[in-house]
Amino acid sequence: MRDNPMTAPSLAEAEETTLVAQSREGDGRAFGELVRRYEGKIFRLAQHVTQNREDAEDVLQETFLKAYEHLDQFQGAAKFYTWIVRIAVNQALMKLRRRRTDRTVSLDEAIDTGEDTIVREVAAWDENPEQKFSRVELGRILDTAIQGLEPSYRSVFVLRDIGDLSTEEAANALGLSIPAVKSRLLRARLQLREKLTRHFKRKGDDAFAYM
Amino acid sequence: MLTCKDFLHELSDYLDESLDTDIRAKLESHISECPNCWVIADTTRRTIQIYKGMDPYPVPPDVESRLMQALERKMAAKQKE
Numbered sequence: 130m131r132d133n134p135m136t137a138p139s140l141a142e143a144e145e146t147t148l149v150a151q152s153r154e155g156d157g158r159a160f161g162e163l164v165r166r167y168e169g170k171i172f173r174l175a176q177h178v179t180q181n182r183e184d185a186e187d188v189l190q191e192t193f194l195k196a197y198e199h200l201d202q203f204q205g206a207a208k209f210y211t212w213i214v215r216i217a218v219n220q221a222l223m224k225l226r227r228r229r230t231d232r233t234v235s236l237d238e239a240i241d242t243g244e245d246t247i248v249r250e251v252a253a254w255d256e257n258p259e260q261k262f263s264r265v266e267l268g269r270i271l272d273t274a275i276q277g278l279e280p281s282y283r284s285v286f287v288l289r290d291i292g293d294l295s296t297e298e299a300a301n302a303l304g305l306s307i308p309a310v311k312s313r314l315l316r317a318r319l320q321l322r323e324k325l326t327r328h329f330k331r332k333g334d335d336a337f338a339y340m
Numbered sequence: 341m342l343t344c345k346d347f348l349h350e351l352s353d354y355l356d357e358s359l360d361t362d363i364r365a366k367l368e369s370h371i372s373e374c375p376n377c378w379v380i381a382d383t384t385r386r387t388i389q390i391y392k393g394m395d396p397y398p399v400p401p402d403v404e405s406r407l408m409q410a411l412e413r414k415m416a417a418k419q420k421e
Contacts, residue, residue: 291394
């Protein structure tokens, strides 16, 4: 099977497997390369979930320290990135829970299952609305929209659509059922769509009530 | 006949292309006749694309250097074991 180019790992994956193997042997430079590859993605994810700069810095550090410590438990069946995302999410959720224990809702709290999904604004967008903004402005718009989501929706959206985890992987990482992940993802996506519509809608295309 | 509510319920799976062919065909027939659902599907798809295209956050040099130092300490401790 190894000779079959269809089933052979891509160059990037092969390199990564080598880096992981070298790291396991105690090669610090190899692990440093893995850190540099993914630190930006993990930092972004940690900031989105915790909504707190200091916590995100802690999560970043704890994630890679834990990953190094438990490298022998990494099976290699999943991608290294997926594995560290799960570590990062668990660290981030722990921070969030610790901060919220005496107020607001728990992330595990049962949430309705999509019966009352509401769409309030329907307006078509410009052809390339994001090009009307600078990268910094666009980043601010996207970040602010995510910040406005409930934590339980936000975590699901961040894992699925920013962290690129599958529904099953996100359910696993968050300790949720697959239907719960799907229902929260739908709501998160619709709410973000609505928030972005305020910035991106075509001029003169007024939003109107719906459903 | 699919209602707009039915459409909305399946929207995520529709955009993720994880639906069976027959239900997908029903949804496509619905949006071809329902401008509101078409707009919702189009703008939701673009919302996801925009977020997927976001740059990773640059890690500030001081944060990265603290991380690397902590790792070096961990590696040194592991080697002693």
